[in-house]
Amino acid sequence: MHSVGREYHRIMDSAGIPDLANKLQRLFRTIPQPDGRGWYTNEVVVRELAAGGVPVTVQHLSNLRNGRRDNPSARLLAGIAKVFGVPVGYFFDSAEEKRVNEDLETLSQLRRMGGLRLRGDLDAEGLVQLLGALKEIQRMEGKGNGED
Incomplete structure (x- = not known):
């Protein structure tokens, strides 16, 4: 079994996913819907999940987001x-969580700086590409300063 799969089953065999509510809240607060449609709501996510063949109720998703279920x-x-x-x-993988959180924090900082206004005009793939470009610029600047 793949190591991520083993980790998922180890965690799920325990009391649930640690800090799940905060992880979900961070996604809802940071990642906009594609095509400028604003922020995700429980209802929108439930519709998207259903369209992908994953039925869930708004109440269940709300319980996950609010920490009543994990x-x-x-x-x-x-x-x-x-x-x-x-x-x-x-x-459930701390290294993966750290990497994603760094990307999400970069996105949040860009919004706070006001130099780049993202109002949902980029979808998740566009955000990943933007963050990748920013990391490449940082890498290139580091090399220019004698750093790696």
Whole structure:
């Protein structure tokens, strides 16, 4: 079994996914819907999940977001990850979570600076490309300063 799969089953056999509510809230607060449609709501995510063959109720998603539940199915987690364009490992692999959180923090900083206004005009893939370009610029600047 793949190591991420083993980690998921180890966590799910325990009391649930640690800090799941905060991870979900971060996704909802940071990643906009494609095509400038604004922020995701529970209702929008439930519709997206249903369109992908993963039925869930608004109440169940709300319970996950608010910390009343922390034990979603692997299928539901994979669906949520797909909706937001993050790897499913974000929910239970600390290295993956750290990497995604760094990307999300970069996006938040860009918004706060006001130099770049993202109002949902980029989808998840566009955000990944933007963050990749920013990392490449940082890498190139580091080499120019004698750093690596």
